[in-house]
Amino acid sequence: MSSKVTAKNLAELYYDSAKKYGDKPAFGTRNKDKQFFTISFRDVYETGVALATGLIDLGLKARDHVAVLSDNRKEWIITNYGILLSGAADVPRGTDVTDGDIRYILPHSDAKMVFVENEVTLRKIEKNFADLKNITHVILIDGDSITTNGKGNPNGKVQIDPKAGPIPKTTNMADLIAKGKNLRELGDRRVEERVADIKPDDLFTIIYTSGTTGEPKGVMLTHANMISQLRNIPIDIGPKDRFLSILPVWHSFERVFQMGTIAMGASQYYTNVKNIREDLSIVKPTFMASAPRLWENLYQGIQSRIQEGSFIKKILFKIAYGSALRVQRPLHFFKGNRLDLSGRNLVQSITLAVFSLFSIIVFLIPYLILNAIVLRKIKQATGGKLRGSVSGGGSLPFHIDEFFNTIGIPVLEGYGLTETSPGLAFRTPKHLVVGSVGPIIPETEILLKDIETGEILYPPKKGAKGEIYVRGPQIMKGYYKRPEVTAKVLANNGWFNTGDIGIMTYNDTLKIVGRTKETIVLLNGENIEPVPIENKLVQSPFIDHVMVVGQDQKFLGALILPALEKFAEYGSTYEQLAASKAVHEKILQEVKNSIRTENGFKSFEKIVEVRLIPKAFDVGDELSAKLSVKRHVVTAKYQSLIESMYEVKAQGQAYARR
Numbered sequence: 008m009s010s011k012v013t014a015k016n017l018a019e020l021y022y023d024s025a026k027k028y029g030d031k032p033a034f035g036t037r038n039k040d041k042q043f044f045t046i047s048f049r050d051v052y053e054t055g056v057a058l059a060t061g062l063i064d065l066g067l068k069a070r071d072h073v074a075v076l077s078d079n080r081k082e083w084i085i086t087n088y089g090i091l092l093s094g095a096a097d098v099p100r101g102t103d104v105t106d107g108d109i110r111y112i113l114p115h116s117d118a119k120m121v122f123v124e125n126e127v128t129l130r131k132i133e134k135n136f137a138d139l140k141n142i143t144h145v146i147l148i149d150g151d152s153i154t155t156n157g158k159g160n161p162n163g164k165v166q167i168d169p170k171a172g173p174i175p176k177t178t179n180m181a182d183l184i185a186k187g188k189n190l191r192e193l194g195d196r197r198v199e200e201r202v203a204d205i206k207p208d209d210l211f212t213i214i215y216t217s218g219t220t221g222e223p224k225g226v227m228l229t230h231a232n233m234i235s236q237l238r239n240i241p242i243d244i245g246p247k248d249r250f251l252s253i254l255p256v257w258h259s260f261e262r263v264f265q266m267g268t269i270a271m272g273a274s275q276y277y278t279n280v281k282n283i284r285e286d287l288s289i290v291k292p293t294f295m296a297s298a299p300r301l302w303e304n305l306y307q308g309i310q311s312r313i314q315e316g317s318f319i320k321k322i323l324f325k326i327a328y329g330s331a332l333r334v335q336r337p338l339h340f341f342k343g344n345r346l347d348l349s350g351r352n353l354v355q356s357i358t359l360a361v362f363s364l365f366s367i368i369v370f371l372i373p374y375l376i377l378n379a380i381v382l383r384k385i386k387q388a389t390g391g392k393l394r395g396s397v398s399g400g401g402s403l404p405f406h407i408d409e410f411f412n413t414i415g416i417p418v419l420e421g422y423g424l425t426e427t428s429p430g431l432a433f434r435t436p437k438h439l440v441v442g443s444v445g446p447i448i449p450e451t452e453i454l455l456k457d458i459e460t461g462e463i464l465y466p467p468k469k470g471a472k473g474e475i476y477v478r479g480p481q482i483m484k485g486y487y488k489r490p491e492v493t494a495k496v497l498a499n500n501g502w503f504n505t506g507d508i509g510i511m512t513y514n515d516t517l518k519i520v521g522r523t524k525e526t527i528v529l530l531n532g533e534n535i536e537p538v539p540i541e542n543k544l545v546q547s548p549f550i551d552h553v554m555v556v557g558q559d560q561k562f563l564g565a566l567i568l569p570a571l572e573k574f575a576e577y578g579s580t581y582e583q584l585a586a587s588k589a590v591h592e593k594i595l596q597e598v599k600n601s602i603r604t605e606n607g608f609k610s611f612e613k614i615v616e617v618r619l620i621p622k623a624f625d626v627g628d629e630l631s632a633k634l635s636v637k638r639h640v641v642t643a644k645y646q647s648l649i650e651s652m653y654e655v656k657a658q659g660q661a662y663a664r665r
Contacts, residue, residue: 012237012270016230017211018092018202020237020270025052028272031246034081035276041289043276046081048269055088057187058180059198062093064190065120065144065183069094069201070209072116074142076109076131077124078102079256079277082148082180084265086122094201096210098225099257102128105609108223110138112215116225116487117141122180125149129177136175145177207231213487214259214425216526216534225487228259232428235480236263237270239449241435242395242419244294246272249392251292253278253301254532259429260399260421264296284308284388291390298400299407299559300531302418306407309385327377331413333370337363339441346442347513348470382414389416395436397421399429400532402519402559409441420444422519424505426496428481431505432517443516451479454502455509458523458639465511474523475505508639523639527557533611535563540602540612549573549597552624554641555614556649562615564652566645567594568623585619594619616652620645 014020024033025048032045046054067073073090075097077083090097098116100108102124109131113121121142123129132145187195211230215223240263250268252275254261268275273294278286283301313324339345340363351359386393395417398408403420411418417436422444423429431453434445447453455465455473464471478501485493496504506524509517527535537555544553544565552568569584577587584590598614624630629641642649 012234014234014270015207016202016205016209017233017266018094018205018230020234020266021052021055021088021092022202024269024272025049028246031272032274033269034084035274036081037276037278037282037286037289041285043290044081045274045276046085048272051081051085051088054085054184055092056198057184057191058085058089059092059201060187060190060195061183062089062095062120062187063197063201064186064195065178067093067095067120069204071095071120072098072118072210072213074098074100074113074116074118074121075257076100076102076104076128077122077148077256079252079279080124081277082124083256083277086148086180091211092198092202094205094209096212098213098215100215101255101257104128104131106131106135108215109135111222112225113139114141116213116215120144120146122146122148143175145175146180146183147177148180205230207234208484210484212262214257216425224489224492226259226425227484227487228428229484232481232483233263233266235450236428236430237266239451239481240267240430241433241448242267242294242397244268244271244273248273248293248394249290250275251278251283251286251290251295252276253280253283254296254298254400258400258532259425260423261296263428263430264294264397287388287390291392293392293394295393295396297396297398298530298532299398299403300529300561302396302398302403302407302411303530303561305388306410309388323377323381326373327381328410328413330370330374330377331382332409333366334374335413337366339439342437343514344438344440345514346440346518348510348518350470350513378415385414386416393417395419397433399423401528401530404559405442412439412441422517423481426483426503427477427479427505428483430481431477431479434516438514438516440512440514440516443512443514443518445516447517451477451481453477453511453517455511458508469511469513472508472510472520475507475509475517476502477505478502521639521642522558525638527555527563528559529557529563529611530559530561531611535612537563540608540614543601543606543608544598547597547601549594552620554636554638556642556652560653563612564616564618564649565598565614566620566641566648567598567617568620569594581619581623582621585621587619591617591619618645618648618652620648 014023028048030047030049033048033051035043035045037043073095075086078101087097098118100112119141121132123132123145129147208229208231210227211233212228213225215225244267250264250273252261265275276290313321340359393416397419399421403418408418417439419434421430422432430448431451432444432447438446454463454476455471456463456476458474464473482501482503485497506522507519508521508523509519512518525537527537540555541553544550549570550567551570554566555563556566557563568581569590571581574584574590577590578584595617598617602608602612602614604610624636629637
């Protein structure tokens with residue numbers, strides 16, 4: 008990709024792609040008849056220019072901020088074009104935005120205008136408008152027109168509720184685009200002036216990270232940040248590729264691929280969790296960005312179909328997959344892509360080479376035959392044309408990672424954060440080390456530091472576990488209006504503390520093994536701050552200590568130290584309480600009563616399982632001198648206890664499926 012991206016900012020990129028790819032389909036949205044309606048590169052650009060002209064005419068100034076509350080659809084990208092071509096920056100969020108998010112994010116971001124996807128989202132703005140002092144205009148993406156009579160919704164018109172209080176001028180996006188086109192025909196060229204004035208360090212977006220405290224952080228990303236990602240992501244994408252977009256379109260991970268398809272002339276089709284299986288067969292994508300949860304769902308679906316099949320089919324699959332493993336693992340070894348965390352010596356390498364060669368000789372023919380008969384049919388679950396998928400937003404479970412790569416569906420796991428635009432490391436087809444997130448991308452520097460002492464371990468030491476620090480052109484400008492928080496993670500010399508723990512493998516790839524910072528990322532990509540949940544739980548007289556867990560899992564769990572004096576009838580030591588089923592049930596019920604939506608928590612913040620720990624947290628061990636929990640220490644010490652929460656739940660689900 009690096010040789011193809013020459014634009015200095017994203018607005019220039021949009022122009023270059025429209026000129027180069029013209030009438031080729033750029034983006035598509037599915038209708039009720041399961042058909043995808045597309046818009047060409049030229050049309051999306053020209054529509055975006057018209058929208059930008061309309062926004063400028065409404066009073067939008069260069070470097071202003073515009074909020075966008077919308078989900079995956081081609082109108083989202085038109086909105087994005089319009090905002091960026093007017094020289095402004097977007098502040099995106101989905102339609103599931105909460106009242107609290109609206110009241111905090113829109114004022115804090117200094118957004119002057121807000122795009123809303125539909126009438127439901129418009130009602131949220133009306134409800135909270137008294138707190139949105141900075142908003143001058145609301146722009147509705149859906150609807151043919153807007154009235155203010157508040158008498159139903161005839162003929163597709165959207166009404167503004169007069170009881171909602173004073174609201175700014177509300178207009179329909181289609182009307183704004185039409186106005187912009189008229190102004191362009193009359194010679195209006197303010198868009199060109201705005202684009203020429205965009206500086207590399209100007210913001211193109213402010214993405215607010217999820218939080219339960221009511222104060223999410225606004226990550227400032229610049230045009231230069233995103234251009235560096237397009238310049239350095241090592242994927243071979245071209246005009247013949249088709250991307251299926253399922254992750255929230257405003258997430259930084261999805262936006263890299265969105266911008267990548269624009270830069271390379273690929274087509275992108277928007278889908279959702281409900282339609283993903285059908286759309287995989289309709290679109291037959293060649294690439295897609297995804298979260299680990301998608302692959303887990305596909306894996307479980309494939310396994311269910313296999314178990315429902317005949318005895319012969321089960322045996323054939325078992326032999327086919329076993330043969331594939333015994334061919335693919337040796338091939339990975341000979342390519343230098345077999346995960347190596349310790350540094351194999353010469354004897355070990357020779358031994359592995361001999362066994363690998365023997366395995367290939369024995370299993371190659373069965374593999375080739377059964378791959379054609381069995382495994383290729385399984386690949387049809389993704390449409391049959393998938394050349395690769397990048398999984399991000401959490402670690403991919405090893406067995407699922409190996410499964411898809413073994414049957415011939417390359418899953419190119421990546422690693423990054425919203426604060427890093429997000430790409431830091433990336434697996435490629437040539438450097439596909441299952442169990443790692445791939446090599447560090449070009450122009451990026453990495454340090455691994457000892458968690459306790461801060462001593463630099465890597466470079467040069469491979470195989471050592473340390474906290475990850477990175478520096479490069481993709482690192483954010485900072486957190487919007489939060490200099491004190493920015494200073495905690497971003498040093499003056501440009502090094503960003505990711506809060507993650509990693510190992511540099513002897514394959515020269517990065518492996519993520521944990522987190523030192525508090526944010527927990529579930530398998531579905533939801534970011535959760537555990538501290539507010541923990542603060543709520545320790546208010547209970549029955550709980551002394553608690554640590555929420557769930558990194559890369561489907562749901563949250565909690566390690567809990569029960570209050571000894573409250574459960575005296577069950578024992579006099581923590582070990583006795585931890586072994587008591589009655590105490591466990593009482594604590595679990597207390598947790599569920601505390602962490603629920605009625606108390607202000609979101610559905611994915613609920614604690615599903617708990618485990619009782621047999622000793623109190625001690626300073627110098629589980630606690631720091633400041634009495635804060637050392638999460639990595641507790642996680643390592645009680646790893647088996649944590650794993651048991653998810654093993655029991657998985658076994659219960661498997662039993663229920665039978």
